[in-house]
Amino acid sequence: MMIIMASKLKQSYSSWVEVSTSALQQNVQVFKSISKNAFQIGAVLKGNAYGHGLAPVYSAVRSQVDAIYLISAQDAFQIRELERQNYWHPARIIVIGAISLAEAHQCSQEEVEVVIGGSEWKDYTQSLKKKACSLKVHVHLDTGLSREGFRSENLLKDLAFLKGAQKILQVVGIMSHFANTEDVTEQSYALEQVTEFKAMSLRLKKFLKLKGPIEEHLSASAGAMILPEARLNIARFGISLYGLWPSIEARISAKLVLKTLPELKPALTWKCKSQVVKWIKKGSYVGYGCTYRCSQETRIAVFPVGYFDGYPRIVSGKAHVLIGKKRCPVIGRVMMNHIIVDVTQVKSKKSQLEAILLGSDGKESISAESLANWAQTIHYEIITRIGSHLPRILTK
Ligand SMILES: *Cc1c(COP(=O)(O)O)cnc(C)c1O
Numbered sequence: 001m002m003i004i005m006a007s008k009l010k011q012s013y014s015s016w017v018e019v020s021t022s023a024l025q026q027n028v029q030v031f032k033s034i035s036k037n038a039f040q041i042g043a044v045l046k047g048n049a050y051g052h053g054l055a056p057v058y059s060a061v062r063s064q065v066d067a068i069y070l071i072s073a074q075d076a077f078q079i080r081e082l083e084r085q086n087y088w089h090p091a092r093i094i095v096i097g098a099i100s101l102a103e104a105h106q107c108s109q110e111e112v113e114v115v116i117g118g119s120e121w122k123d124y125t126q127s128l129k130k131k132a133c134s135l136k137v138h139v140h141l142d143t144g145l146s147r148e149g150f151r152s153e154n155l156l157k158d159l160a161f162l163k164g165a166q167k168i169l170q171v172v173g174i175m176s177h178f179a180n181t182e183d184v185t186e187q188s189y190a191l192e193q194v195t196e197f198k199a200m201s202l203r204l205k206k207f208l209k210l211k212g213p214i215e216e217h218l219s220a221s222a223g224a225m226i227l228p229e230a231r232l233n234i235a236r237f238g239i240s241l242y243g244l245w246p247s248i249e250a251r252i253s254a255k256l257v258l259k260t261l262p263e264l265k266p267a268l269t270w271k272c273k274s275q276v277v278k279w280i281k282k283g284s285y286v287g288y289g290c291t292y293r294c295s296q297e298t299r300i301a302v303f304p305v306g307y308f309d310g311y312p313r314i315v316s317g318k319a320h321v322l323i324g325k326k327r328c329p330v331i332g333r334v335m336m337n338h339i340i341v342d343v344t345q346v347k348s349k350k351s352q353l354e355a356i357l358l359g360s361d362g363k364e365s366i367s368a369e370s371l372a373n374w375a376q377t378i379h380y381e382i383i384t385r386i387g388s389h390l391p392r393i394l395t396k
Contacts (some may be wrong), residue, residue, distance in 0.1 A: 015272040015305045016391045018359075021060045023267035027243050028320050029063045030092030030262040031235065034224065039231045040066035042094070042217070045075070051310075051383040052242055052268055055082055060394060061241070062091050069236050071097035073104075076112045094138060096175075098148065098262040101127055108133035112118035115140050115175065117148030122161040128168050138173035140214075141200045143193040145179040152200055163208060170344045171208060173215040174201045178230075181222040182247040190223065194230050222246040226253040227264070243267050244368055244379055266368065269359030270386060272321075274301040274352050277343065286340050287332025291317065300343045301328075301353050310385040311357060312375040319374050322356040322364050324348055358382075 023179045031041050043065040044050075049057035058068065058079055068091050070076050076093045083090050094113045101124050107114050108128065117140035125134040128135065139159065142149030150158050162169060176197045180189045197218055205214060214318060217234040219227065224235035243266035245251040279299050286300065301323070307313045313334045320327040321341055328341045343353060358366050368379035 003358070013273075013391055014275070015270075015303075016393055017051075017386060018052065018269040018271065018393050018395050019056050019060070020265070020267045020269070020395050022396055023243050023265040024057065024060045024241065025064060026263070026265050027237075028061060030240070030264060031224070032235055034262070035231075035235070040215075040234040042067040042069050042234045042236045043241050044220070044236050045071040046071040046097075046238070047384040048388050050238065050242050050380070051386040051388075053394075054078065056392045056394040058082065058091075059086075062088065067092040067094055067234060069094050069096055069238075071095070073097075073099040073107055073114075073130060077106060077110060079290075080110045080112070081376065082376040094173075096138075096140075101186050104128060104135065105131060105133055108135050113138065113172065115148075116162075116169065117150075119158065121169070122321060123381060125165050125168055129165075134170060134210055136172045137169045138175050138217075139171060139204065141174060141176045141197060141204075143196040143200065144189065144292055145177050145395075147177065149176060152196065155203060157199060159204065159208070165207075171210055171214065173217060173234075174204060175217045178218070178220065178223050181220070181227065182250055185249045185253050187227060187253075190227055190230065194218065194227070220246070222253075224248040226257045228257065239380060241265055242383065243277065244383075247378075266359070268368070268383060270357040270390075271359070272303045272305045272355050273356055274341075274355065275304045275338075276302040277351055277353060285332075288335060289333055292332040293336075296344075297345070298342055299345045300331070301341045301346075303339050303341060303355055303356070305339060305357065306335045308336045309338065309387040309390060310382075312371075312377075312382070313369065314376060315374040319371065320366060322359075322361045322366055323353050325362045325364055326354070327364060327366075358386075 043061050045054055045057055045068055048054050054075055057127055063211045073095050076095050083124045104124050113136040127171050138323050140149035142151045178190050178193055201216055215234055216232040218232055219230045219235045221237050221240035223230045240247050243264045269270055282294055282296050305311050311334055316333040320331040325342055325394045328343050331342050332340050368382050372379040372382045
């Protein structure tokens with residue numbers, strides 16, 4: 001895994017993503033000020049660190065947070081490799097996604113914690129025992145999302161295999177995940193989940209006779225900010241680590257609950273250098289399908305970025321990019337590898353222009369939320385879909 005620093009090689013890319021170390025660290029400070037040491041800070045780096053790049057984000061936050069959450073065990077092994085290469089102290093890593101038996105063996109060797117969220121773990125136990133593997137595990141309780149995790153109805157029956165297996169699968173944590181904290185400003189469903197979680201957790205701890213402190217964790221970004229009763233021992237910060245609000249509703253609620261609005265700082269800027277800049281005459285058509293026709297003589301710039309790179313085709317005719325602090329419209333259709341931008345108002349006479357597809361420049365900004373609105377989706381999808389083939393450059 002490569003971490004590219006800003007100073008190097010930037011000139012040679014046509015499209016790249018810059019990730020601000022200070023923004024990430026400022027966002028961690030926001031969580032720390034909410035926590036006041038009452039709960040641990042877990043950083044969620046799934047989905048290529050929400051599209052920001054696993055290695056650069058890990059290197060920027062590793063010393064600031066208490067735990068790293070990932071979906072895939074393969075990501076955890078990549079991080080272990082990166083730590084070895086750099087002689088870094090191994091971080092606490094918790095894999096929350098489903099993993100294979102082979103991956104479970106490797107997690108044991110690599111001292112990666114895992115989450116037991118399904119019945120396959122019953123079958124894994126024997127094999128792990130044979131190979132004398134032991135794992136620190138968190139039990140996932142399904143309290144209302146109906147995704148992974150064990151449900152209240154069959155809780156003790158489904159988890160009976162953990163009884164007497166403590167040497168192989170040592171339960172260190174119990175977790176769940178909210179279904180509906182982001183989309184609403186009233187939290188009745190979430191509060192039911194909290195109640196359910198606490199009751200289930202208590203039953204399980206008694207049943208398994210768990211000794212020692214068991215870490216309970218339930219909140220993602222929204223829950224941790226707006227539901228004090230759900231913060232428990234660790235909060236799992238995903239979207240807000242990257243400086244984005246989970247939703248408008250969450251932002252409104254956070255202001256009410258926290259009294260002040262925390263200052264989250266978006267960490268990502270997506271940039272692209274133009275390939276062609278030229279004037280085309282009045283009446284010219286632009287792009288596939290001839291969906292746009294110039295009403296006047298127009299200066300256009302062609303940028304080598306398209307839906308292959310994660311710039312959604314559906315934003316055709318709606319999106320803007322920033323060039324020299326000016327908002328310039330994307331005209332015609334977004335293509336696989338190209339977009340065409342009207343740069344008539346751009347003062348620079350240069351033959352190559354640099355555009356910000358996502359990010360800010362001075363007072364102007366193209367937020368992930370704006371791009372998501374144009375694309376009729378949510379910002380989570382926009383940022384995680386920025387092509388992983390594009391270089392991620394860590395800046396100050
Ligand atoms: C993705 C995820 C999170 C982080 O959610 P955000 O809304 O991005 O903070 C936390 N916990 C689990 C189980 C998740 O899957």
